[in-house]
Amino acid sequence: MTTLNQTCLKSPFYSLLAFFIIISNANSQSQLYDQEHAVLLKIKQYLKNPSFLSHWISSNSSHCSWPEITCINGSITGLALVNTDINQTIPTSLCDLTxxxxxxxxxxxxxxxxxxxLYNCSKLQYLDLSMNNFVGKIPDDIxxxxxxxxxxxSYTNFTGDIPSSIGRLKELRHLPLQYCLFNGTYPDEIGNLSNLETLDLSSNYELPSSKLPLSWTKLNKLKVFYMYGCNLVGEIPENIGEMAAxxxxxxxxxxLTGHIPSGLFMLKNLSILYLFQNILSGEIPGVVEAFNLTIVDLTNNDLTGKIPDDFGKLxxxxxxxxxxxxxxGEIPESLGLLPSLIDFRVFFNNLSGTLPPDFGRSSNLGSFDIASNNLSGKLPENLCYYGELLKLTAYDNNLSGELPESLGNCSSLLDLKLDNNRFSGAIPSGLWTSFSLxxxxxxxxxxxxxxxxRLSSNISRFEISYNNFFGRIPAGVSSWTGVVVFDASKxxxxxxxxxxxxxxxxxxxLLLDQNQLIGPLPSEIVSWKSLVTLNLSRNQLSGQIPDAIGQLHVLNLLDLSENEFSGQVPSRFRRLTNLNLSSNNLTGKVPSEFENSAYASSFLDNPGLCADTQALNLTPCNSSTPESSSKDSSRSLALIISLVVVAFLLICSMSFLIIRLCRKRKQGLDNSWKLISFQRLNFTESNIVSSMTEHNIIGSGGYGTVYRVAVDGLGYVAVKKIMNNKKLEKKLESSFHAEVxxxxxxxxxxxxxxxxxxxNEESMLLVYEYLENRSLDRWLYKKSKSTSNVSGSVNHFVLDWRKRLRIAIGVAQGLSYMHHDCSTPIVHRDVKTSNIILDSQFNAKVADFGLARMLIKPGELETMSNVVGSFGYIAPEYVQTTRVSEKIDVFSxxxxxxxxxxxxxxxxxxEHSSLAEWALHQVQVGSNIEELLDKEVKEPSYLDEMCNVFKLGIMCTSTFPSNRPSMKEALQVLLRCGESLSNGERNICHYDVVPLLRDSKRECRLDVENDS
Known part of the structure; x- marks a missing residue:
């Protein structure tokens, strides 16, 4: 039989048949190729021939080589047009690619x-429409x-319910639906997706309060389950342990409320567990079942009791x-023996007792954070046993004894934070020069x-104040090239x-106050180009204050008090926010720029000093001379001439503007308008434009006018019209597109x-939701006057503290989302009360993103060509360097x-300083914070809470960006301070020391750890 088959195959007939089959297949492949190529060119034409598809041409090489196309066996199976600024609907011809x-x-x-x-794409397995402007509901027949x-x-404007039909997509493995506008229900039927591996519904803030569906615990192949920020309530289901994968x-x-269910610890593959910012309470249950658990994060709850010894079994x-x-209670000895432990964090608790001595010896510990507890005794000797310890944070405890000698050999260490303890003895010699520190x-x-x-060249913060160090500051200090902060006070x-x-x-x-230093200031003081703060008070320094100190252009705080300086106050002194030259031997007249009440305590106890004003409490000077009178007359004449010139220029400018406005009005609405929607709308561009009359103007700003326009179904919308100024045309257009x-x-x-x-060609409009109570500044600074609301009625209303706190938390939540939760961090750059809008319930919303910029990477600095923003809100480093980071928003x-x-x-x-400068000065001089608070809302029951928010404001406006908390940390402090008040806890409001020391109540600490 085999021989017969081979004979047949060799016959001319079968050879000819095989030839025709090959030719037929080739023709079929060629036809499919031509068909698919035509579809691609049709798609390109539909998208109006965008430049990013310029290589899609008929004469080009095979379309299977184009980067947007994936082929299998010569046929198109994949199309990816990602991040290409497409602003049209998806072409209907797409599914012609069969x-x-x-x-x-x-x-x-x-x-x-x-x-x-897209239902016509019958073979479709992978569909990604995320980060677009889709509106409406997900169809029920999905x-x-x-x-x-x-x-x-994800990241779309889909609203309504998540349809139950999704539960019938039996092959579905990954379902990301985060950051949408769902405001309905999520279905139990999702629990039927037996193959599902990823489910992400996080940050759907408009979902109504709901419990976690019990049926979802049947998803036994689910590996990733994210549902943070979804208004979940109730307890975590006990049978969550059935989600075995x-x-x-x-x-x-x-x-979420209640206890942490023990079923959580049956999840043997769990590597990440985040439960923070809920209201879970009770003690931590035993976890002996969860032998494969690798990361446990129960941060920021209300857990009480002791740390279970069973953790040592993991x-x-x-x-x-x-x-x-x-x-x-104590930290269990078993935790020190965990063989795989890399990251250990228990800061902000009430733990006591000594630390387990075996920490670090059993595992290659990388981070050890025990800050803000009541721990005592010595640090474990072997924390850096394997040489991989990066962070050692133990401040605010009662730890004592000498530092482990092994830390001197810990070359991996980046952060050493041990302040506010009772450590003694010498610093291990190798620690000073540890390369990574x-x-x-x-x-x-x-x-x-x-x-x-010698000191490690990488050390930027060198803080050793309030210790017993002695001797001279060595000449080798010149090698400390990386130091930004040198604090050696007391x-x-x-x-x-x-x-x-x-x-x-x-x-x-540079803080060297309260030491025993002698002699004059260094002659080359002008070299301190970057110096912002200099405190040399309470030493025995002498000689004259050099004139060169006036050339330190970024110097903001100078304290030379309680020394033996003599001579005159430097004549070229620039005006400082904080200046203290009291208790010296200075003589002569105080420079005129300091003759005001802001410096009332800056020159005291200098018997040889005099001033022309009584505000300084110094001996009056006899400064009335014919020469000075002549100068005053000359200045007055120059001022009059200047005012005449300015008035003439203003008249010319106004005439030009009036002529131009008349021309614009004649043009009317003839220009063609283009509308790009981001939500489902029931109005057109003509509805908006025709209603932008003078009667509907509700405000104006640096970039134009804001109107309130009535529309069907929404009540009102706010319309921001950007004015057309040809000199600023590019800048305004850039701002417009940034906000959009x-x-x-x-x-x-x-x-x-x-x-x-x-x-259109001449105007740009942004249409927002309208919020009834408009901007925060209208309420905050008209509290003693009658304030008109949108209906024209009059409110005699003081913005009470409870509303103010809710507003602060709302703003913090918005900025925290921008900085930490967006796929690309966003810096607003113009956060201020007039850009905080309030709804009918006084919930706050951040607005006006005309100056916002997206950063390339989290924390990366971007340099802008010029400084923009509002006086009083601008961070000092932004003025000096024009560099943009999230911390400039924190300052504002x-x-x-x-x-x-x-x-x-x-x-x-x-009268002479901004609010941030004034507040810092009040703290530095030891003012009672309670006396600084707004008397309109200050009540005994709110005092502690207001004090803590004031202190947080001081921390956020720190001169150094690294000292400011992140927005996420600031939000946590606000939430915790609110809790401490509701729990009846009280915090001390008065600071007796100039530096902002940590609050005695840890729930409201101000120096939040940057990496916490």
């Missing part, structure tokens, strides 16, 4: 409803895409974070010894200040909602906190 399985339109501006014509394994609709679980930032545990709770912070202990000649240093100290290129803060780009891609309850944008937010607590305006701390 073998298409993979479609990706992520990160565009595609409008409209869900494209149901299960028509029956082969889908991946469906990503779960590796990552994040249900934080909800309102042999695979690599990370344990129990911070920001109310845990007490960046933060050396051991203030408020009892360390002794002399300073080294020690026993003697001798003169070495000349070498002036050549440190990065030094911004930011607001159309972010979703949060505390960020104003952008409905659409409208533009801190100013708002000071406004809310004091009732003062940002630009008026007093």
């Amino acid at each position: 073998n298409l399985t993979h479609v990706d339109f992520n990160l565009n501006y595609i409008p409209g409803e869900f494209p149901i014509y 299960d028509s895409l029956s082969n889908l394994q991946y469906l990503n609709l 779960l590796e990552k679980l994040d249900i934080s930032q909800n309102s 042999q695979k545990l690599t990370g344990l974070s129990l911070s920001l709770n109310k845990l007490s 960046m933060n050396f912070m051991v203030s408020h202990n009892k360390f002794t010894g002399v300073l080294p000649e 020690n026993f240093f003697n001798g003169s200040i070495p000349q070498e100290l002036t050549i440190l290129p990065k030094l911004t803060t 780009k930011v607001l159309s891609n972010i979703r949060h309850n505390n960020i104003v909602k952008l409905l659409c944008c409208i533009s 937010f801190g100013v708002i906190l000071l406004e809310l607590t004091t009732g003062k305006k940002a630009n008026k701390g007093d």
Whole structure:
């Protein structure tokens, strides 16, 4: 038989048949190729021939080589047009690519409803429409895409319910639906997706309060489950342990209550567990079942009791974070023996007793954070046994004894923060020069010894104040090239200040007060180009204050009080925010720029000084001379001439503007308007434009006029019209597009909602949701007057403290989302009370993103060509360097906190300083904070809470960005302070020391750890 078959195959007939089959297949492949190529060119034409598809041409090489196309066996199976600024609907011809399985339109501006014509792509397995401007509901027949394994609709404007039909997509493995506008229900049927591996519904803030569906615990293949920020309530289901494959679980930032179920610890594959920012309570249950658990994060709850010894049975545990709770008792010895532990964090608790001695010896410990507890005894000897310890944070405890000698050999260490303990003895010699060390912070202990000649060049914060160090500041200080902050206050240093100290290129803060230093200031003091703060008070320094000190252009605080300086106050002194030259031997007349009440205590106890004003409490000077009178007359004449010239120029400018406005009015609405929507709208561009009359104007700003326009279904919308000024045309257009780009891609309850944008060749309009109570500044600074609301009625209303706190939390939530939760961090750059809008319930929303910029990477600095913003809110480093980071928003937010607590305006701390400068000065001179608070809302029951918010404002407006908390940390402090008040706890409001020491109540600490 085999021989017969071989004979037949060799016959001419079968050879000819095989030839025809090959030719037929080739023709079929060629026809398919031509058909698919034509479809691609049709898609290109539909998208109006965008430049990014310029290589899609007929004569080009095979379309299978184009980067947007994926082919299998010569046929198109995948199309990816990602981040290409598409602002049209998806082409209906897409499914003419009959073998298409993979479609990706992520990160565009595609409008409209869900494209149901994609149902014609019968083989579709992967669909990514995320980060677009889709509106409406997900269709109820979504299960028509029956082969889908991946469906990503996140970062869109889909609303309503998540349809139950999703539960019939049996092949579905990944379902990301985060950051949408869902405001209905999520279905139990999701529990039927037996193959589901990823479910992400996080940050759907508009979902109504609901419990976690019990049926979802049947998802036994689910590995990743994220549902933070979804208004979850009730308890975590006990049978959550049935989700056996779960590796990552994040249900934080909800309102979950009750105990942590023991079923959680049956999840043997769990590697990440986040439960923070809920209201979970009770003690931590035994966890002996969870032998494969590798990371446990129960941060920021209300957990009480002791840390269970059973944690020691989790042999695979690599990370344990129990911070920001109310845990007490000792740390179990078993935790020190965990063989895989890398990250250990228990800061902000009430733990006591000594530390287990075996910490570090059994595992390659990387981070050890036990700050803010009541721990005592010595540090474990072997914390850096394996040489991989990066952070050692133990401040605010009662630890004592000498530091482990092994730390001197710990070359990996980046951060050493041991301040506010009772450590003593000498610093291990190798620790001074540890190459990687960046933060050396051991203030408020009892360390002794002399300073080294050499210091690690990477150390930026060198803080050793309030210890027992002695001897001279060595000449080798010139090698400390990386030091930014040198704080050695309250020690026993003697001798003169070495000349070498002036050549440190990065030094911004030098605190050497309360020592035994003698002699004059270094002659090369002008070299301190970056110095912002200089405190040399309470020493025995002498000689004249050099005139060169007036050339330190960024110097902001200078304290030379209680020394033996003589001679005159330098004539070229620039005006400083904080100046103290009291208790010296200075003589002569105080420079005129300091003759005001802001410096009332700056020159006291200098018998030889005089002043022309009584505000300084000094002897009056006899300064009335014919020469000075002649100068005054000349100045008056020059002033009059200048005013005449200015008036003439103003008249010319006004005439030009009037002529131009008349021309514009004649043009009417003839220009063609283009509307781009980001939500479902029931109005057109003509409805908006025709209503922009003078009668409807509700405000104006640097970039134009704001109107209130009535529309059907929404009541009112706010319309921001950007004025057309040809000299600023490019700048305004850039601002317009920045705001559109930011607001159309972010979703949060505390960020104003952008409905659409409208533009023509001459005007640009942004249409927002309208919020009844408008901007915060209208309420905060008209509290003593009658304030008209939108209906024209009059409110006699004081913004009470409870509303102010809610506003502060709302703003913090919005900015925290922008900085930490957006896929690309966003810096607002113009946070101020007039850009905080209030709804009918006084919930706050951040608005006006015309100056916002997206950063390339979190924390990365971006340099802007010029400084923009509002006086009083601008961070000092932004003025000096024009560099942008999230911390400039933190500074502005801190100013708002000071406004809310004091009732003062940002630009008026007093007649000569901003609010932030005034507030810092009040703290430095030891003022009672209670006396600084707004009397309109100050009540005994709110005093402590107001004090703590004021202190947080001081921290947020710190001169140094690194000293400011992140927005996420600031938000946590606000929430915790609110809790402490409701729990009846009281905090001390008065600071007797100039530096901002940590609050005695840890729930409201101000120096929040940057990496906590």
